[in-house]
Amino acid sequence: MALDVPDRIVIASRASALALWQAEHVRDRLQALYPGCAVSIASMSTRGDRILDRSLAKIGGKGLFVKELENALEAGEAHIAVHSMKDVPMVLPDGFSMAAISAREDPRDAFVSNAYRSLDELPAGARIGTSSLRREAQLRARFPALGVQPLRGNVQTRLLKLDEGGFDAIILAAAGLKRLGLGARISAVLSPEESLPAPGQGALGIECLSRRTDLAAVLAPLGDEDTARAVQAERTLSRLLGGSCQVPLGAYGECAGERLRLRAFVATPDGRRLLRAEASGPKHDPEALGMEVAAALRAGGADAILRALGNTR
Numbered sequence: 005m006a007l008d009v010p011d012r013i014v015i016a017s018r019a020s021a022l023a024l025w026q027a028e029h030v031r032d033r034l035q036a037l038y039p040g041c042a043v044s045i046a047s048m049s050t051r052g053d054r055i056l057d058r059s060l061a062k063i064g065g066k067g068l069f070v071k072e073l074e075n076a077l078e079a080g081e082a083h084i085a086v087h088s089m090k091d092v093p094m095v096l097p098d099g100f101s102m103a104a105i106s107a108r109e110d111p112r113d114a115f116v117s118n119a120y121r122s123l124d125e126l127p128a129g130a131r132i133g134t135s136s137l138r139r140e141a142q143l144r145a146r147f148p149a150l151g152v153q154p155l156r157g158n159v160q161t162r163l164l165k166l167d168e169g170g171f172d173a174i175i176l177a178a179a180g181l182k183r184l185g186l187g188a189r190i191s192a193v194l195s196p197e198e199s200l201p202a203p204g205q206g207a208l209g210i211e212c213l214s215r216r217t218d219l220a221a222v223l224a225p226l227g228d229e230d231t232a233r234a235v236q237a238e239r240t241l242s243r244l245l246g247g248s249c250q251v252p253l254g255a256y257g258e259c260a261g262e263r264l265r266l267r268a269f270v271a272t273p274d275g276r277r278l279l280r281a282e283a284s285g286p287k288h289d290p291e292a293l294g295m296e297v298a299a300a301l302r303a304g305g306a307d308a309i310l311r312a313l314g315n316t317r
Contacts, residue, residue: 007221008218009038009041009222010041010083010219010222011040012041012044013041013042013044013083013219013222014045014046014083014084015030015031015044015045015046015082015084015085016046016076016084016086017045017047017048017073017085017086018048018049018069019047019048019049020158021158021184022088022158022180022183022184023047025184026086026088026208027045027047027086028045029183030084030106030208030210031043034226037226046076046081048072048073048076049072069087070085070087070091070092073085074211077100077211077212078099078213083219084103084211084212085211086208086209086211087209087211088180088205089105089203089204089205089239090177090202090205090206090207091204092204092211094203094239094243095243099213099214101211101212101214102209103211103220103223103227104209104220104225104226105207105210105227105232106207106208106209106210106228106231107231108206108207108228108231108234108235109206110178110179110182110193110206111205111256112194112195112196112201112206113175113176113178113198113199113201114175114176114177114178114181114191114194115175115190115193115194116163116166116173116174116175116176116189116190116191117166117172117191118167119172119173122191123143123146123192126147126150126173128149129149130172131151131153131171131172131173132171132172132173132174132175133152133153133154133155133162133166133170133173133174133175134152134174135154137250137252137273138200138252139175139199140275141274141275141278142198142252142269142271142275143199143275144273144275145271145275145276145278146198146275148275155171159176159180159186162176173191175194175199177205178190178193178206179206200267200268200269201254201256202254202255203235203239203242204235204238204239207235209235210226230259230287233257233259233264233287233290234257234259234264234266235257236294237264237290237291237293237294238256238268238294239255240290240293240294240298241268241295241298241301242255244294244295244298245270245298245301245302245306246310250313250314251270251310251313252270252272252273253269253270254267254268254269255267255268256268257290262286262287263285263286264284264285264290264293265282265284266283266290266293266294267280267281267297268281268297268298269281269301270301270309270310271309272309272312272313273313277305279301279306281297281300281301282300283297
């Protein structure tokens with residue numbers, strides 16, 4: 005059956021350089037697929053972009069990067085929104101759906117420093133900046149002598165704070181640096197064993213109104229099946245454990261053939277308690293795998309950590 009391709013698609017995007025790169029990437033792919041469709045970008049500032057003097061955990065979480073874009077879809081000002089999947093709340097509002105999740109860029113964290121080549125080289129008391137409790141907990145667990153400090157802002161702002169001497173090193177998502185052509189700034193890429201990624205890290209999601217099944221069909225070719233399954237397993241686990249900016253939690257799924265491996269952890273912010281679990285299963289049932297690993301973490305004592313953080317499910 006022939007697709008009902010619209011004459012025009014407007015993409016809602018955050019106004020940061022990385023968000024615009026992501027929107028432009030989706031625009032270019034759509035234009036290549038559907039040359040007769042005019043695709044444009046409507047950029048906007050979100051509350052998460054505007055409030056930079058407090059951590060995300062204290063101002064409402066990552067949903068602050070998404071809500072304004074969803075409002076634009078609801079108002080008819082845009083037709084689709086492009087998100088970093090790690091910024092998308094674990095439960096979408098009624099009336100919205102993730103029509104496609106594209107192939108993942110490097111999901112790992114990156115160590116960036118002008119003076120040191122790796123985490124192991126940092127001396128006691130070195131100032132290391134990060135924007136997430138997930139990274140902070142893992143750093144504190146492995147390197148309790150480091151001075152972990154909050155770092156907010158877009159990629160360029162964070163690099164500038166490093167370059168101006170505010171930090172000895174910072175941790176960023178490798179995907180963002182590579183997408184912006186800043187891969188040369190990476191001193192070392194951290195393996196999942198060193199720093200387990202956030203659910204959805206490195207993957208782009210394309211959101212539309214649930215009732216726009218015509219748009220969902222048009223967007224489907226942009227999706228990547230293995231990435232979508234891995235991300236679904238990660239997000240299922242995170243949802244079951246109340247995953248948010250207030251919970252130090254990591255989850256990373258990898259497809260190999262017909263199998264899907266999921267690794268996860270939950271921790272206290274100070275890193276003194278860090279529980280890990282992993283399992284593998286058939287990749288056609290990522291939700292079941294997410295449930296299995298979440299149950300394993302709960303069996304290991306995750307509920308006590310979640311209660312102390314004020315998160316229970």
